[in-house]
Amino acid sequence: MTTISLAQTTAVLVAIDIAKSRHEVLIAIPGKTRRRRLTVLNRHEDFDRLIQALTGYGLPVRVAFEATGNYHRALAYRLCVAGFDVKLMSSVALARTREALNNSWDKNDPKDAQVILHMMQIGNEQFYHDPLLSGTNDLQELSKTHDIVSRSKTELWHRILTHYLP
Template sequence: MADHLNNKPFGAWIAIDIAKDFNAVLSETKAGKRQHFRMANSAADHDRFIAFLKSLPPPCIIGFEATGNYHRALGHRLVAAGFEVCFISSVASARYREVMFNSWDKNDPKDAAVLLELLKQGIIQRYVDPLIAGHHDLQELSKTYYQVTL
C-alpha cells in the first residue's frame, strides 16, 4: 500500500489539542525541531498563531481533534489564511494514546503528541469549513433540530 501523505512535501506538522479556554499546540519542522506552547481561544492569540505559522517553512499541515464547537473559530481562521487543515478522529486518538502510553491517562501535552503522531501517519480526515464551503446554514439548522429534539 502506498503512503501518499508522507510522500507529500511538508515544512511543518502542527497538532492542536482543542479545549474550551486554551489549546495545546505542538509543532515539528522537517528538521525535527519541536515546539510546544499553549494558545488561548481569542482573536489576539489566533493572530499570533497565524503569524507563527507563516514563519515556519511551508507548507504547514495542521491537524486537530474537534471538541464541541470550540474548533470552529480557529478552523475558519486557518482555512481563510490558506493553511491545510485536517480533522483527527477522537476515537483514533484515544486508541492510539492507550497503545502508545499503555494507559488512559489524559493531559493536553500528551494529547497534542498523540495528535502529531496520527497526523504524521496520515490518519486524518479532510476539514471543510462550513462557512467558507457555503453550507453553514444547513449545519446550524441541523444543530437547532438536534437541540429541539432533546
C-alpha cells in the same frame, strides 16, 4: 545522463489539542528534532500570533486537531482562511492510539498533542470542511434547531403520557 531531482518540500506539522479557553499546540519542523510547544488562548490576538509564527517558516503547513464541542470552530476557520491545510482527527482513533503508545488511558493536553502529531506523521487524518467556507453553515444551524425542537416535542409528549394522562 539525466539527473532526477525531486523537489518535494515536507510540510510543517502542527498538532492542536482543543480546549475551551486554551489550546495546546505542538509544531514539528522538518529537519529539526526538537518540537516547538505553544499555548494559544481562545482569542483573536493569539490566533494571529500563531498564524504569524506558522507563516514565518516559509513552508507548507498542515494542521490537525480533534474537534471538541464547538470550541474548535473559531481557530479552524482562521487557519483555513490563512491558507493552511486543516485536517481532523477521530476521537476514537486518538483514544486507541494514546492507549497503545502510552500503555495507559491517562490523558492530558500536551500528551494529546503528541498523539495527534504521531497520527499526522503516519497519515491517519480525516478531511475538515469548515461550515462557513463550504457554505453549509445555515444548513447545519437549521439541522441543530430541528434536533432541539424534535427533542423538546418528544419530551413534552412523554411527560403528558406518563404524568398527566394517568
